[in-house]
Amino acid sequence: xxxxxxxxxxxxxxxxxxxxxxxxxxxxxxxxxxxxxxxxxxxxxxxxxxxxxxxxxxxxxxxxxxxxxxxxxxxxxxxxxxxxxxxxxxxxxxxxxxxxxxxxxxxxxxxxxxxxxxxxxxxxxxxxxxxxxxxxxxxxxxxxxxxxxxxxxxxxxxxxxxxxxxxxxxxxxxxxxxxxxxxxxxxxxxxxxxxxxxxxxxxxxxxxxxxxxxxxxxxxxxxxxxxxxxxxxxxxxxxxxxxxxxxxxxxxxxxxxxxxxxxxxxxxxxxxxxxxxxxxxxxxxxxxxxxxxxxxxxxxxxxxxxxxxxxxxxxxxxxxxxxxxxxxxxxxxxxxxxxxxxxxxxxxxxxxxxxxxxxxxxxxxxxxxxxxxxxxxxxxxx
Amino acid sequence: xxxxxxxxxxxxxxxxxxxxxxxxxxxxxxxxxxxxxxxxxxxxxxxxxxxxxxxxxxxxxxxxxxxxxxxxxxxxxxxxxxxxxxxxxxxxxxxxxxxxxxxxxxxxxxxxxxxxxxxxxxxxxxxxxxxxxxxxxxxxxxxxxxxxxxxxxxxxxxxxxxxxxxxxxxxxxxxxxxxxxxxxxxxxxxxxxxxxxxxxxxxxxxxxxxxxxxxx
Numbered sequence: 001x002x003x004x005x006x007x008x009x010x011x012x013x014x015x016x017x018x019x020x021x022x023x024x025x026x027x028x029x030x031x032x033x034x035x036x037x038x039x040x041x042x043x044x045x046x047x048x049x050x051x052x053x054x055x056x057x058x059x060x061x062x063x064x065x066x067x068x069x070x071x072x073x074x075x076x077x078x079x080x081x082x083x084x085x086x087x088x089x090x091x092x093x094x095x096x097x098x099x100x101x102x103x104x105x106x107x108x109x110x111x112x113x114x115x116x117x118x119x120x121x122x123x124x125x126x127x128x129x130x131x132x133x134x135x136x137x138x139x140x141x142x143x144x145x146x147x148x149x150x151x152x153x154x155x156x157x158x159x160x161x162x163x164x165x166x167x168x169x170x171x172x173x174x175x176x177x178x179x180x181x182x183x184x185x186x187x188x189x190x191x192x193x194x195x196x197x198x199x200x201x202x203x204x205x206x207x208x209x210x211x212x213x214x215x216x217x218x219x220x221x222x223x224x225x226x227x228x229x230x231x232x233x234x235x236x237x238x239x240x241x242x243x244x245x246x247x248x249x250x251x252x253x254x255x256x257x258x259x260x261x262x263x264x265x266x267x268x269x270x271x272x273x274x275x276x277x278x279x280x281x282x283x284x285x286x287x288x289x290x291x292x293x294x295x296x297x298x299x300x301x302x303x304x305x306x307x308x309x310x311x312x313x314x315x316x317x318x319x320x321x322x323x324x325x326x327x328x329x330x331x332x333x334x335x336x337x338x339x340x341x342x343x344x345x346x347x348x349x350x351x352x353x354x355x356x357x358x359x360x361x362x363x364x365x366x367x368x369x370x371x372x373x374x375x376x377x378x379x380x381x382x
Numbered sequence: 383x384x385x386x387x388x389x390x391x392x393x394x395x396x397x398x399x400x401x402x403x404x405x406x407x408x409x410x411x412x413x414x415x416x417x418x419x420x421x422x423x424x425x426x427x428x429x430x431x432x433x434x435x436x437x438x439x440x441x442x443x444x445x446x447x448x449x450x451x452x453x454x455x456x457x458x459x460x461x462x463x464x465x466x467x468x469x470x471x472x473x474x475x476x477x478x479x480x481x482x483x484x485x486x487x488x489x490x491x492x493x494x495x496x497x498x499x500x501x502x503x504x505x506x507x508x509x510x511x512x513x514x515x516x517x518x519x520x521x522x523x524x525x526x527x528x529x530x531x532x533x534x535x536x537x538x539x540x541x542x543x544x545x546x547x548x549x550x551x552x553x554x555x556x557x558x559x560x561x562x563x564x565x566x567x568x569x570x571x572x573x574x575x576x577x578x579x580x581x582x583x584x585x586x587x588x589x590x591x592x593x594x595x596x597x598x
Contacts, residue, residue, distance in 0.1 A: 072494060078492075159429065205389075206393075207393045209390065306498045
């Protein structure tokens with residue numbers, strides 16, 4: 001294979017006489033959160049053009065789901081956003097329950113909130129470590145974050161049998177109840193979590209280098225964020241009060257009291273701080289759920305998991321995953337397999353504004369901006 | 383206290399406290415030192431799972447629970463199970479597998495097979511050292527390698543195994559009771575039929591008294 005003499009990564013020419021340089025960032029780059037690739041044109045250090053290249057982790061998930069039974073797609077959803085598999089399970093279960101009109105027992109809803117908020121907690125903790133890694137500090141912050149995440153993953157392993165690929169939710173409930181002593185362990189662990197967040201905050205927030213790297217970088221106005229379809233922490237950092245836990249009030253969220261943190265400027269620092277604040281709200285939610293959880297069945301006994309056949313129709317079920325609005329659009333023909341199975345992944349749609357955010361920034365800022373959006377490639381490429 | 387560089391100093395203080403504090407942490411041996419893996423093994427959680435295996439009771443040939451109904455083969459999301467039913471020389475099918483292969487290079491440890499199995503025959507193992515240099519041979523696990531005793535299952539997942547055994551026992555008692563009921567019913571029906579037959583015989587005898595033999 002021979003390379004063309006002209007090294008432009010874009011289809012058109014190399015700019016009108018300007019001394020620009022085309023760089024292919026990724027896919028094998030530690031700061032691209034997996035196998036994300038960006039074709040970047042730089043004028044000096046400044047970005048003048050950026051083009052994301054997707055698909056290095058494409059696994060044909062949506063088409064595979066049309067071959068699998070309804071239950072058989074549940075373990076595949078673990079692999080979407082592999083940092084928070086439980087919320088992926090939850091979104092799929094919510095969509096199927098909406099499609100078939102299934103009631104979920106109360107205890108199952110509480111279990112879902114507990115594991116879901118633990119997932120949010122560990123996702124945001126890891127985010128705090130990763131964004132520091134993107135800024136070039138592969139050290140303390142990442143190690144502290146991973147130390148705490150590991151403890152949450154241990155809880156998941158005791159509950160579901162796997163650290164990450166949990167396959168935990170079922171239509172109309174969850175797969176297994178808490179083992180003996182799990183709830184006490186989780187409760188005791190969550191008691192220690194605010195101290196860790198305080199430590200993280202005094203380590204990071206206020207650090208002059210971090211502020212210089214984050215404040216004022218790539219601000220997104222609320223209007224622009226809404227128009228681009230952003231969701232989750234990225235949208236709320238721009239000052240939009242939109243949390244599906246409040247808007248849809250799915251599950252038992254209307255019974256729990258929590259606040260939705262919002263940013264003002266929508267720059268990288270707001271996107272960074274919003275995760276820290278949401279983690280604190282998650283702790284509040286967890287404490288309420290621990291206190292209120294009732295006894296009872298964990299799965300709707302009417303639902304037949306094997307050979308599950310929902311009625312003919314279609315449904316769109318969505319939840320607030322740690323990354324944003326995760327939705328499943330399912331079309332059923334009444335058979336054992338979905339006719340159409342479509343995912344609305346928050347990571348991919350939050351990337352819509354990537355070029356706009358990066359234009360005019362320096363090359364080093366691109367990594368921070370990408371990190372502040374918080375993508376997982378399993379979900380971007382599917 | 384807010385002068386230029388105070389944030390940096392504060393952050394460094396946190397790392398210092400963590401670094402020096404780790405030497406005096408009472409949990410140091412548990413928390414802060416890497417597990418020396420090949421020498422010391424992690425204690426796995428009871429629910430921990432890796433790949434499926436087949437359970438047999440007492441005898442690996444006669445006691446195999448699998449009836450080769452092929453539900454797991456059909457339900458397996460990545461389709462990594464391959465089953466062939468056993469049959470004798472005349473082509474009569476037995477309710478047991480002849481070939482039961484699991485390609486663990488494809489298996490994604492989702493335990494759907496465990497949930498769909500109606501005979502409590504396939505369960506999740508917790509072994510994890512399965513790597514090999516032979517890509518195609520040793521990663522396809524055969525029936526002989528998959529078969530493990532019920533005692534082994536009790537050893538790795540005690541709680542789950544106890545509930546499984548209780549369920550099997552309950553099913554057995556129910557079946558025995560049902561069989562008893564059926565047998566009693568059958569016996570009662572037989573007795574009733576016999577009584578009825580006797581009655582009918584008596585009635586017919588009464589109605590038609592035996593004719594004296596006609597002599598030619």
